Amino acid sequence: xxxxxxxxxxxxxxxxxxxxxxxxxxxxxxxxxxxxxxxxxxxxxxxxxxxxxxxxxxxxxxxxxxxxxxxxxxxxxxxxxxxxxxxxxxxxxxxxxxxxxxxxxxxxxxxxxxxxxxxxxxxxxxxxxxxxxxxxxxxxxxxxxxxx
Amino acid sequence: xxxxxxxxxxxxxxxxxxxxxxxxxxxxxxxxxxxxxxxxxxxxxxxxxxxxxxxxxxxxxxxxxxxxxxxxxxxxxxxxxxxxxxxxxxxxxxxxxxxxxxxxxxxxxxxxxxxxxxxxxxxxxxxxxxxxxxxxxxxxxxxxxxxx
Ligand SMILES: [Ca+2]
Ligand SMILES: [Ca+2]
Ligand SMILES: [Zn+2]
Ligand SMILES: [Zn+2]
Numbered sequence: 001x002x003x004x005x006x007x008x009x010x011x012x013x014x015x016x017x018x019x020x021x022x023x024x025x026x027x028x029x030x031x032x033x034x035x036x037x038x039x040x041x042x043x044x045x046x047x048x049x050x051x052x053x054x055x056x057x058x059x060x061x062x063x064x065x066x067x068x069x070x071x072x073x074x075x076x077x078x079x080x081x082x083x084x085x086x087x088x089x090x091x092x093x094x095x096x097x098x099x100x101x102x103x104x105x106x107x108x109x110x111x112x113x114x115x116x117x118x119x120x121x122x123x124x125x126x127x128x129x130x131x132x133x134x135x136x137x138x139x140x141x142x143x144x145x146x147x148x
Numbered sequence: 149x150x151x152x153x154x155x156x157x158x159x160x161x162x163x164x165x166x167x168x169x170x171x172x173x174x175x176x177x178x179x180x181x182x183x184x185x186x187x188x189x190x191x192x193x194x195x196x197x198x199x200x201x202x203x204x205x206x207x208x209x210x211x212x213x214x215x216x217x218x219x220x221x222x223x224x225x226x227x228x229x230x231x232x233x234x235x236x237x238x239x240x241x242x243x244x245x246x247x248x249x250x251x252x253x254x255x256x257x258x259x260x261x262x263x264x265x266x267x268x269x270x271x272x273x274x275x276x277x278x279x280x281x282x283x284x285x286x287x288x289x290x291x292x293x294x295x296x
Contacts, residue, residue, distance in 0.1 A: 044212060048211060048212045049208060049212070050207050050208055050210060050211065050212055050213065050240075051199070051204050051207050051208045051236065052208075056199050056204075059198050059199050060197060060198055060199045060200075062198060063196060063198065064192060064196045064197070064198055064292065065198065065292075066292055067291065067292065067295045067296055070295065082235070082239050083235040083236075083238040083239045083263075084232065084235040084236040084238075084239040085235070086235050087230070087231040087232040087233070087234050087235025087236065087238075087256070088199065088231075088232040088235065090231040090232070090235075091230050091231045091232040091294070091295050092198075092295045093295055108235070115231075143215065144212065144213075144214055144215065146239070147215045147218065147239050147240045147241055148215055
């Protein structure tokens with residue numbers, strides 16, 4: 001599953017965010033049929049945004065869609081989703097959330113499951129390393145991003 | 149509380165959204181000290197946005213802020229917040245959510261309370277009427293906005 005095109009795209013987004021000096025979290029939304037609907041990354045630093053977390057950027061970049069487009073969809077994200085992004089996945093009723101890692105941060109995984117969404121955690125080393133390097137370099141930006 | 153400047157601003161935003169042909173939901177974030185940090189409205193129609201609900205627009209328009217800025221803050225919103233906007237209020241730990249009405253739609257009120265956020269519902273007739281007119285005119289846009 002680490003080689004799913006959606007996960008590969010999410011990691012590419014995370015790396016691009018790191019290179020830009022941003023919060024290195026990426027995501028990608030894939031339809032039931034396997035089509036990439038959108039991808040994106042955290043834009044706190046790049047756009048001075050309080051809401052463009054990776055998953056929100058991804059939903060935004062996927063455009064205005066009817067509810068049917070999200071049926072059976074998978075949200076791939078490089079890090080366990082915060083409460084806002086958890087809620088966004090619930091709003092649009094994605095079927096599954098595939099998470100690169102949750103060692104750095106554990107978000108709404110239990111609540112996603114409680115609301116009927118499948119959750120898979122990959123424990124991906126590359127995602128973990130990106131976050132470790134980022135948090136060591138910019139702890140204040142990270143705390144701001146998780147409301148701490 | 150219907151005359152709080154933050155609620156008045158939220159209703160103004162909702163009305164502006166209606167006039168633009170959009171989803172008529174508005175919001176406003178007010179600091180503990182009573183300062184308006186930001187205000188906004190649903191931008192699904194205007195910006196073809198899947199994520200700029202009123203509360204998300206408001207948090208975005210409030211800009212990048214340290215966690216301390218949200219302490220004791222109130223999110224005023226013309227309608228009961230969906231799961232995404234509920235999660236956003238939890239992420240930033242606002243103290244209170246003041247809701248214009250929840251007759252049209254009941255979102256994450258119970259979960260907000262469970263997570264320690266005060267919830268007040270005003271049963272405001274003006275907010276209810278705006279939503280009734282909108283849903284009668286554009287049921288499909290409304291369903292898309294709530295992922296139905
Ligand atoms: Ca892990
Ligand atoms: Ca009501
Ligand atoms: Zn998030
Ligand atoms: Zn919402």
